[in-house]
Amino acid sequence: MTASSAFRGLAQVNIPADDVAAARDWYARALGVPPYFQQPDAEAPAYVEFRLGDHADELGIIDRRYLPPGHSGDASGVIARWHVDDLPGTVSFLTGLGATEHEPVTPRGDEGFVTASVVDPFGNVLGLIHSPHYLDQL
Template identity: 75%
Template sequence: MSTTPALRGLAQVNIPADDVAATRDWYVQALGVQPYFQQPDAAEPAYVEFRLGDRRDELGIIDRHYLPPSEAAAGGGVIARWHVDDLEGMVTHLMSIRATEHEPITPRGDEGFVTASMLDPFGNILGLIHSPHFLEQL
C-alpha cells in the first residue's frame, strides 16, 4: 500500500447556483476579491472560481444544471472535493467497498481537472478531484 494518503487535501468546494453571474457578484462583495477563472467567459459564466486564504484554496460557483440529477433540483448544498492522484483507481476502490456513483468521472476543460463524486454506504457525498492546481500548490 502507498504511503501517500488517498485523500491528499481539500482541493475545491463547489457551490451550485441558478444564476452564476449574480452569485459571483455577491461573492465578490462578500469576499472582497475577484474570481481568477470564469468559464466560458465573464459575461455568461457557467463556472467561476476564486482562490482564497493562505493556501489559495478554491471556491467554485457552478451552474446547477451541471450537477448530478439528484442534486440539480435541490436548493443550496456544497460539494467539497478532495484531491486524489489516481481518480479512476479511487473510484474503483470506493465502489469495491460499497460506495455508489453520485457523479461520474467528468473531465472539466482541457487543463487536466477531472471530478467525480461518490455516495458512501450511509448516503454521504464524497467529492473527488484530480487537480493540477492542488499539485502546483504543494
C-alpha cells in the same frame, strides 16, 4: 495505498447557482476578491472560481444545470467550513449582504473552536469556523 495517503487535502469546494453571474458578484463582494477564472466568459459564466486564504483554496460556483442528476436544491448536506479570524463579525458582514443565519455562532468545547453558518442568497450553506488547529498548522 492507505486511507491516510489517499486524501491529501481539500482541493475545491463547489456551490451551485441558477444565476452564476449574480452569485459571482455577491461572492466577490463577500470575499473581497474577484474570481480568477470564468468559463466560458465573464458575460455568461457557467462556472467561476475564486482562490481564497492562506493556501489559495478554490471556491467554485457552478451553474445548477451541470449538477449530477438527483442533486437536491435544498440547503443541506455537507458543510465545508472556512476559517475566519472574526467569526461574529464575518457572520454580521455576510447577513448584511443578504445571507441568512443557518447556524448561530456556537462555541464547541473549551479549546477555542467556534462555528457558525449562513445561507447565501442562492440557497447554499456557507460554513464558517474559528479553529485553533487551523492557526496552529500555519
